[in-house]
Amino acid sequence: MVISTIPEVLGEELYEAAKSNDVTAVQALVKSYSPVRWAEDPWNWVLGAALIGGAVEIAAYSIEKGAKVQELALRTIAVHPKSEPVYRYLIEMSLVDVDDGPEHWGPMVGIAAGRGLHSRAQFLLEHGANPNHRIDWYGRLSTLAAAARHSDDEMVELLLHHGAKVRGSRAVVVAANEGKVSMVLNLLEAGADIDEMTVETGRALGHRVLGTCMALASLATLCSDWLTLVAALLDAGADVSLRDGLGRTALSIAREQGSIRAFRQVAARSFRDAILDAAVIGGAAQVAAFGLERGAAIDNLVLGNVICSACEPIYRLFVDAGVVKINDEVDQWGFPLGIAAGQGLHSRVQYLLGRGARPDVNVKVYGGMSTLAVAALRSDTEMIDLLVRHGAVVRGSGAITVAAREGKLSMVSSLLEAGADVNELGVRYTDERSVTSMGTREQDLLSEMQARGHPGIVAALLDAGADISVRNGQGKAVIEIAREKRASNEIVAPLEHALSKSTA
DSSP states (O other), rough: OOGHHHHHHOOOHHHHHHTTTOOHHHHHHHOOOOOBBBSSSOHHHHHHHHHHHHHHHHHHHHHHHOOOOOHHHHHHHEEEEEEEEHHHHHHHTSOTTTTOOOOOOOOHHHHHHHHHHHHHHHHHHTTTTOOOEEEEEEEETEHHHHHHHOOHHHHHHHHHHHHHHTTOHHHHHHHHHTHHHHHHHHHHHTTTHHHHHOOOOSSSSSOBBHHHHHHHHHHHOOEEEHHHHHHHHHTTTTTOOOOOTTOHHHHHHHHHHHHHHHHHHHHHOOOOOOOOOHHHTTTTTHHHHHHHTTTTTHHHHHHHHHHHHOOOHHHHHHHHHTSSSSSSOOOTTOHHHHHHHTTOOOHHHHHHHHTTTOSSSEEEEGEEEEEHHHHHHHTTTTHHHHHHHOOOOOOOSSHHHHHHTTTTTHHHHHEEEEEETTTTTTOOOSSEEEEEEOOOOOOHHHHHHHHOOOOHHHHHHHHOOOOOOOOOTTTOOOOOHHTTTOOHHHHHHHHHHHHHHHHH
């Protein structure tokens, strides 16, 4: 009996009535049922249609009329998620055993695990299904390994909670083969055999966990999840001398895959340190936690990578663990808050400010600019508002100079309203990395703006009371610079008018 033939056997009208749970219509239509050679009795087929549509009343009626839960029904249950209500009814009525399944397919809990049907798997497990079956449909994989093959962390946890045996399940090797580094670590912590080998399926000989990971490792760098996992396995005591079903050791696999150099790099280092470094760079928070828990060394390079990381779970892991001190500078990078502001990471800045980070810090990688000035350089009004709300002092921060230089009229106006000094000199940058990009001479705002040709900002600064008589670092007055640069009349006229007023 084939599921796809159900509409043909019943006829479209009866099939649709059964699917839609219309008992009255089914009763009337069955009377005119024309049996085909292989289906004298329609009720098993009606039950199949009810399963496809999730029609509980039709299922109950067909059982009453003599339908049996046979291979057709079990296969329909296995492949149609909508069959769930009817399937539960059949189990609760003891018409189906929780460990039943289609012939040559395996028990239903394993099929559910492999297909990611969480509610079905949970229902079956809560009703006593065995979580340790092997599933023919998945090449005799265990239920746990089927979940690992589906890369389903939630299903793995559900099965473990209901007594699935990790050791001998081969789930850890399947997880490794699917690239689930975090799942491998979870299974090892739950008791998986670190030197376990996959079951022989007839299509390929078995593989060991370490060999599988080595085969998939990065060819030239420690920054891959695979090498992180290799390091973790070695640290946990994996036996490098064991051979897989093809007689290969992890070292010979590494040589075959061209990753022997990477393998030796891992083996030559402290495994815990290799784990931590690779996890931070790769953004693998769970693996980083694994390294921290095992006492991996933390130097300034690691801290620098952490505070520059775009991976929020990695960042918060190190802050929450007290490894990153939010008000301490990290070597050449500077304060964590300043780095986050420079990256435009609003939620991270909010998080740091909420934990007590000082808003008025200088950022080394931006030549010593203040956090507010860095936000202005990025034209990040939202960041400036956030910093000011948490107490950042605008006056003397250099932010208005940067905003004016970048031609951001609305930001200049906002900073003036927040208390910026309209006559503020630009920041003198002493860090040699910033000399070429920022300049080394102090410059007042009006001189800067007329030189760059921002008449709107010149007008705003004059309206805010900018001193027309100030001179730049070279001793030149604003009007002199305007004439030297042959500034437009839009700029020169307001300056001359302001100058005449000041000398009147």
